[in-house]
Amino acid sequence: MTGPIPTTVIGGFLGAGKTTLVNHLLRHAGGRRITVLVNDFGELAIDQDLIEARDGDTLSLANGCACCSTGGDLALALNRMIEGExxxxxxxxxxxxxxxxxxxxDFARADPGxxxxxxxxxxxxxxxxxxxxxxxxGAQVARQIASADLLLLNKSDRDAPPGLPARLRSLAPRAAFLIVERAVLPTDLVLGDLAPRGRWRADPVLPRRHEDDFVRWAYTSDTPMPRNKLTAALTGLPTGLxxxxxxxxxxxxxxxxxxxxWDWREIRPATSYGTDDRTRLVAIGLSPSFDGTSLDRLFSHDC
Amino acid sequence: MPDTVVFEAREILTLDRRRLSATHVAVRDGKILGVGSLDDVAGWGGYTLDRRFRDHILTPGFVEGHAHMMTGGIWRYTYVGHMDRTDPKGRLWKAALSTPELLARLSEAQGGLGADEPLIAWGLDPLFLPGDRLSRWELDTVSSTRPIAIFHSNGHLLTVNSATLAAVGFDASAEAKGVLKRSDGEPNGELQEFAAMMPVFRKLRIDIEGAADRPLTHRTYGEAARLTGVTTIADLGRSLADADVDELLRFTAADDCPIRLATMLMAHSRPTPELIADALRYRALSTDRLRLGGVKIIADGSIQGYTARMRWPGYYKGVDHGIWNIAPAQLDEQIDALNAVGIQIHVHTNGDEATDAALDAFEKALAKAPHRDHRHTLQHCQLADKAQFRRIKALGLCVNLFSNHLYYFGDKHYELTVGPDRAERMNAAATALANGVPLAIHSDTPVTPLGPLTTAWCAVNRLSESGRVLGAAERISAQEALHAITLGAAYTLKMDDKVGSIEIGKHADFAVLEESPLAVAPEALKDIVVAGTVSGGRPMLQSTL
Structure with missing residues (x-):
C-alpha cells in the first residue's frame, strides 16, 4: 500500500485553456505517471501523438500516463482508480x-486514498x-476563481482590460497569480504542493513562450549556516523568483x-525534514533575471 | 380463434371523450379490442368473461413521467423519514417523529443484521425532528462498534456514528469542507455533499442505486409502480452502457414484468457526438415495453437546495447558491445538436432563469430545425410564470410539473425559498392548461414518494404539509389531473399512441382502484386504494417480487 495519491484539480470556464494545460502537463510529465480524470462531457481532447492506446473511455499514453472520462460520475471513476492495481x-x-x-x-481532502x-x-x-x-x-465564474491556489491567466490576442489583475486578485486574494501563454509553465510548478494556502504569492509575471524560460535551481550543503546569513540571502532573492x-x-x-x-519570505521551525539534516533547497524562476549562479552565491558561505 | 377476455368492472374511466365511462373492456393479444357495454364488445366472437373487477374501477394505467430507478434500490435500507411510506413489498413504514423513535427504529433494524454488516438508513430530515440536531453521539447509543450511516431525504447529507467516522479516518484533523464539525473541532457526524460521503460509500459498500443487483432493482422498481397503479414509468436519466440496455431489455421481456419503461440517456454521460450516436442506436432497440432514445439534460439545481437559477428578485430568504450544471451557451449547442437529428429532449429546469435559458435554446434550435412533433419537455419547470408558459406553448413544448413539491416542500417554499407570491404560482398546472400546454405531473421518486393519485391530489388541492393552500387559482380539476397522470404523461414520453387511455388498439394497461377518482371528494383522491394493475391484459394483483 503506497501513500495517498497527490491530486491537483484544474478548473476554469469553457475555453479557458484547461485541455491545453492538461496536454502540456502530459507532454512534460517528467517521468511521473499522471492520470487525468476528465469530469466533463466534452471529448477527450488529448494530442493524438501522445496517445498509445484507446480502450473505451480511457486513453493510454506512451509515457505511462492515462486519461479517462468520468462519464459524469467522478465518484465512480475515483473509486475505480483508488482501488485499482x-x-x-x-x-x-x-x-x-x-x-x-x-x-x-473536497474529494481529495476527504478521501484517505x-x-x-x-x-x-x-x-x-x-x-x-x-x-x-x-x-x-458571472457568479459561478467568480466562485471558480475564488477557489484557486494558483490562478493562470492565459494571454490572448486581445489585450487585458486595465484593472483586470487587480480584479482577479481581489476575487482570489490567497492565490498565486501567473500570466502565461498557451498554458506553458513547468509541470513541477503546477503539480507541486500548492499549499499552504495564502503563503505562496507572486505578482503576475511576463508571459513565456517556452518551458525553457523557467529556470530550476537545486542546492544541497553539509555545512550549517548562520541565521543572519540566511536572512540576508532571502532578502536578496532575484526578482524572477x-x-x-x-x-x-x-x-x-x-x-x-x-x-x-515573489513578494514573501517565511522561515519556521522544521517539523518534517526526515533523517537528512543537510540544507536542501529548490527554486523555480524566470530567466534572465533569475539564474542559478546568483542563488548559489547567496546561499554558499564556505568561502 | 385468438383468446379474448372481457373484463367487467364497476366502472371503466376510459379518457376517451367518445365514451368516457364504460363497464366492459375486451382484451386480445394484450391489447384493447373494444370498450363499452358487454353487448358493445361481444361481437368480436367467443370470449371469456372475467368479473373479478366487478366491484372495482378501471382507469388507464397510470404513467409516471419523471421517476428514477434508484427507487428500486433504496428500500434495501431502513427508512427513517418523518412521513409514513409504503415500500415496494407493500409494507408500511411508519414515520419516525422524534429522535428516540428514530433510534428505536435503528435498534430494531440492527437485530436483522450480521455481526459485520453496517446499518444503512435513509429518509432523514432533521428539521422535522424536535430537539437537538441528530449527531454521531445519539447514533453511538445504537451501536458504538457497528458503522451506521443515514441518508438525509435531500440526498446531499449523511449522518454517521463514531464507528463510521473511525472506519474512514475522519477526525478533528479532517480538512474536507464536507466533514462538518462541532465547535471543539470534532466531526459531529454530518457529512455534506458527495465528496465527503464517498469514502463512506466505499468503506461500507453502500449501493444506493442498487447497481450490484440490477435485476432485483428493476423488479423492485416494477413492483413500486404496480402498487401505485403505474403501468408505464420513466427512468429519467441514466448513463446507460450497452450492458445496461441489455439488462433492461431482459427485464422488460420477462412474462411477469408489470411495467413499460421509458429510459432516457443522461446528456452529461458522454460527449455530444457519442450521445447522439448512442441515443439513435438505443432508440432502434425499443420494444413495446421499453422505450429508448430520449435524452435528459440537467440545467440547474434545486429550489430547496438554493441551487436553482433564479431570476430577479432571487431567493426570498437565504443565500443564492444557484448553479448551472451546463453553461447556457453549452445548453444552446447541445439542444441544437440533438434537435437537429430529431432526438427528443427533456430538460430539468427548476428556477425561472434556467427555464428562460432552456426556452432560448429551444427557440434557436427549432428555428433551424422545426420538427413539428418534437415533444421536447421541460421537467419540473416549477417557477415558470404566465409569460413563460405562453412561450412554452408557442414553441410547442410540453411541461411535466413537480406538483408533489406543493405538499412536501410547499411550506419551506412559502416561508423561506421563494416567498408567498411565487410559492402560489409554483407548478402552475392551471396556467399550463389555460395556455394549451401539454401537461404531466410527477413525483421524481425517490425524491418524493411514487404515487400518481397523490400527485393528482397535490395538483387538485395544492395543500402544503401544514395545510396551507398554495395558490388556489392554480388548482386543476380531478378530471384534468387524471388526464395529466395518464394520457398527459404518455404524451411527453411519445407513448400516447400505445398507452394513457382505454381505446381500441392500445395496450390493455389499467389501474385497478377501489374508488373512482372522479367520484370521491377532491381531498380524498390520495386515499383511494389501489388494488393492483392490469399490464398487457394480465391482471397484476399480487406482488411480483
Missing part, C-alpha cells in the same frame, strides 16, 4: 467548465471580463523550513 504518481482532475473546483477538491496538492484555475484574458460581468454565469522552498541547517540552532515567493 496500479495507482498513478499524480492525479489530475479536469473539472467541467461549470464545476466548482473547490467541490471537486487522495491528498490534495492544490487547485489550479485558468482564465482566458480575452473573455474573462465579459464572463465575470455576465448576469447568468516564482517559488523557493526547502530546509536549511543553521549553526547552533534547529533545522528550519524556508519558503519564499
Amino acid at each position: 496500479n495507482p498513478p504518481d499524480h492525479l489530475l482532475i479536469e473539472a467541467s467548465g461549470v464545476a466548482d473546483p473547490d467541490a471537486l477538491a 487522495l491528498k490534495l496538492s492544490g487547485i489550479v484555475v485558468l482564465m482566458d484574458q480575452g473573455d474573462i471580463t465579459a464572463l465575470l460581468n455576465d448576469r447568468r454565469i 516564482v517559488r523557493l522552498k526547502g530546509f536549511v541547517a543553521l549553526i547552533d540552532d534547529d533545522m528550519v523550513e524556508v519558503q519564499a515567493g
Whole structure:
C-alpha cells in the first residue's frame, strides 16, 4: 500500500485553456505517471501523438500516463482508480467548465486514498471580463476563481482590460497569480504542493513562450549556516523568483523550513525534514533575471 | 380463434371523450379490442368473461413521467423519514417523529443484521425532528462498534456514528469542507455533499442505486409502480452502457414484468457526438415495453437546495447558491445538436432563469430545425410564470410539473425559498392548461414518494404539509389531473399512441382502484386504494417480487 495519491484539480470556464494545460502537463510529465480524470462531457481532447492506446473511455499514453472520462460520475471513476492495481504518481482532475473546483477538491481532502496538492484555475484574458460581468454565469465564474491556489491567466490576442489583475486578485486574494501563454509553465510548478494556502504569492509575471524560460535551481550543503546569513540571502532573492522552498541547517540552532515567493519570505521551525539534516533547497524562476549562479552565491558561505 | 377476455368492472374511466365511462373492456393479444357495454364488445366472437373487477374501477394505467430507478434500490435500507411510506413489498413504514423513535427504529433494524454488516438508513430530515440536531453521539447509543450511516431525504447529507467516522479516518484533523464539525473541532457526524460521503460509500459498500443487483432493482422498481397503479414509468436519466440496455431489455421481456419503461440517456454521460450516436442506436432497440432514445439534460439545481437559477428578485430568504450544471451557451449547442437529428429532449429546469435559458435554446434550435412533433419537455419547470408558459406553448413544448413539491416542500417554499407570491404560482398546472400546454405531473421518486393519485391530489388541492393552500387559482380539476397522470404523461414520453387511455388498439394497461377518482371528494383522491394493475391484459394483483 503506497501513500495517498497527490491530486491537483484544474478548473476554469469553457475555453479557458484547461485541455491545453492538461496536454502540456502530459507532454512534460517528467517521468511521473499522471492520470487525468476528465469530469466533463466534452471529448477527450488529448494530442493524438501522445496517445498509445484507446480502450473505451480511457486513453493510454506512451509515457505511462492515462486519461479517462468520468462519464459524469467522478465518484465512480475515483473509486475505480483508488482501488485499482496500479495507482498513478499524480492525479489530475479536469473539472467541467461549470464545476466548482473547490467541490471537486473536497474529494481529495476527504478521501484517505487522495491528498490534495492544490487547485489550479485558468482564465482566458480575452473573455474573462465579459464572463465575470455576465448576469447568468458571472457568479459561478467568480466562485471558480475564488477557489484557486494558483490562478493562470492565459494571454490572448486581445489585450487585458486595465484593472483586470487587480480584479482577479481581489476575487482570489490567497492565490498565486501567473500570466502565461498557451498554458506553458513547468509541470513541477503546477503539480507541486500548492499549499499552504495564502503563503505562496507572486505578482503576475511576463508571459513565456517556452518551458525553457523557467529556470530550476537545486542546492544541497553539509555545512550549517548562520541565521543572519540566511536572512540576508532571502532578502536578496532575484526578482524572477516564482517559488523557493526547502530546509536549511543553521549553526547552533534547529533545522528550519524556508519558503519564499515573489513578494514573501517565511522561515519556521522544521517539523518534517526526515533523517537528512543537510540544507536542501529548490527554486523555480524566470530567466534572465533569475539564474542559478546568483542563488548559489547567496546561499554558499564556505568561502 | 385468438383468446379474448372481457373484463367487467364497476366502472371503466376510459379518457376517451367518445365514451368516457364504460363497464366492459375486451382484451386480445394484450391489447384493447373494444370498450363499452358487454353487448358493445361481444361481437368480436367467443370470449371469456372475467368479473373479478366487478366491484372495482378501471382507469388507464397510470404513467409516471419523471421517476428514477434508484427507487428500486433504496428500500434495501431502513427508512427513517418523518412521513409514513409504503415500500415496494407493500409494507408500511411508519414515520419516525422524534429522535428516540428514530433510534428505536435503528435498534430494531440492527437485530436483522450480521455481526459485520453496517446499518444503512435513509429518509432523514432533521428539521422535522424536535430537539437537538441528530449527531454521531445519539447514533453511538445504537451501536458504538457497528458503522451506521443515514441518508438525509435531500440526498446531499449523511449522518454517521463514531464507528463510521473511525472506519474512514475522519477526525478533528479532517480538512474536507464536507466533514462538518462541532465547535471543539470534532466531526459531529454530518457529512455534506458527495465528496465527503464517498469514502463512506466505499468503506461500507453502500449501493444506493442498487447497481450490484440490477435485476432485483428493476423488479423492485416494477413492483413500486404496480402498487401505485403505474403501468408505464420513466427512468429519467441514466448513463446507460450497452450492458445496461441489455439488462433492461431482459427485464422488460420477462412474462411477469408489470411495467413499460421509458429510459432516457443522461446528456452529461458522454460527449455530444457519442450521445447522439448512442441515443439513435438505443432508440432502434425499443420494444413495446421499453422505450429508448430520449435524452435528459440537467440545467440547474434545486429550489430547496438554493441551487436553482433564479431570476430577479432571487431567493426570498437565504443565500443564492444557484448553479448551472451546463453553461447556457453549452445548453444552446447541445439542444441544437440533438434537435437537429430529431432526438427528443427533456430538460430539468427548476428556477425561472434556467427555464428562460432552456426556452432560448429551444427557440434557436427549432428555428433551424422545426420538427413539428418534437415533444421536447421541460421537467419540473416549477417557477415558470404566465409569460413563460405562453412561450412554452408557442414553441410547442410540453411541461411535466413537480406538483408533489406543493405538499412536501410547499411550506419551506412559502416561508423561506421563494416567498408567498411565487410559492402560489409554483407548478402552475392551471396556467399550463389555460395556455394549451401539454401537461404531466410527477413525483421524481425517490425524491418524493411514487404515487400518481397523490400527485393528482397535490395538483387538485395544492395543500402544503401544514395545510396551507398554495395558490388556489392554480388548482386543476380531478378530471384534468387524471388526464395529466395518464394520457398527459404518455404524451411527453411519445407513448400516447400505445398507452394513457382505454381505446381500441392500445395496450390493455389499467389501474385497478377501489374508488373512482372522479367520484370521491377532491381531498380524498390520495386515499383511494389501489388494488393492483392490469399490464398487457394480465391482471397484476399480487406482488411480483
